[in-house]
Amino acid sequence: DAGVIQSPRHEVTEMGQEVTLRCKPISGHNSLFWYRQTMMRGLELLIYFNNNVPIDDSGMPEDRFSAKMPNASFSTLKIQPSEPRDSAVYFCASTTGTGSTDTQYFGPGTRLTVL
Amino acid sequence: KNEVEQSPQNLTAQEGEFITINCSYSVGISALHWLQQHPGGGIVSLFMLSSGKKKHGRLIATINIQEKHSSLHITASHPRDSAVYICAVPSRDLGFGNEKLTFGTGTRLTIIP
Numbered sequence: 485d486a487g488v489i490q491s492p493r494h495e496v497t498e499m500g501q502e503v504t505l506r507c508k509p510i511s512g513h514n515s516l517f518w519y520r521q522t523m524m525r526g527l528e529l530l531i532y533f534n535n536n537v538p539i540d541d542s543g544m545p546e547d548r549f550s551a552k553m554p555n556a557s558f559s560t561l562k563i564q565p566s567e568p569r570d571s572a573v574y575f576c577a578s579t580t581g582t583g584s585t586d587t588q589y590f591g592p593g594t595r596l597t598v599l
Numbered sequence: 600k601n602e603v604e605q606s607p608q609n610l611t612a613q614e615g616e617f618i619t620i621n622c623s624y625s626v627g628i629s630a631l632h633w634l635q636q637h638p639g640g641g642i643v644s645l646f647m648l649s650s651g652k653k654k655h656g657r658l659i660a661t662i663n664i665q666e667k668h669s670s671l672h673i674t675a676s677h678p679r680d681s682a683v684y685i686c687a688v689p690s691r692d693l694g695f696g697n698e699k700l701t702f703g704t705g706t707r708l709t710i711i712p
Contacts, residue, residue, distance in 0.1 A: 527685065527702040540699060573640060584689035584698035585630040585649075590642040 488591035490576050496597045502564040505594045508557055509578030518551055518561050519575040566598045601626040601690040605703035613711055618673040620706045622686030631669050632687040633660050678710045
């Protein structure tokens, strides 16, 4: 199995531009998580999907962030417009079940730099 | 929200030493996760445990539910064990009703040859 796939691995953009991060979960997993990691705040959950439905988006920082999961094999996290404070590593993870009591499998992450 | 504290924040040891990393949390939980983040940034789940002890190779994780405390031990440490070790526990969001993971700030371990 290829594991969780994220693209791009690195993204450098200018403030105000739209950024789209992509994630392909492990086949058969029904829960998908988007996390953000920064030096100041560590790992934080942004949004959680179960069976393609957003269950908890309370971690999405503001309206500039949006996430979709149109089918079981693909999810996107979009930031528009991007700001320098959005610079971070964004991880996607997937699991069977709900994740709090199941092993989560993380993608390699997307390192985002907003200039 | 479950508060998670890890100690120490940084740990440097000589190859071969026995390593202990600690994690404490504030609210009773159903399971606790230990994760390893490699220097290249990738995150791997090491253990998920709800009671007692689990062992995988040179890594041992223990949990004391009554004391709300878990430890990760590494025996015969090796430079390839150098990584950030992160503890995570479920927190129930009363507004949404689901459990989601709250992460500790991590322990940066460096093993010197």
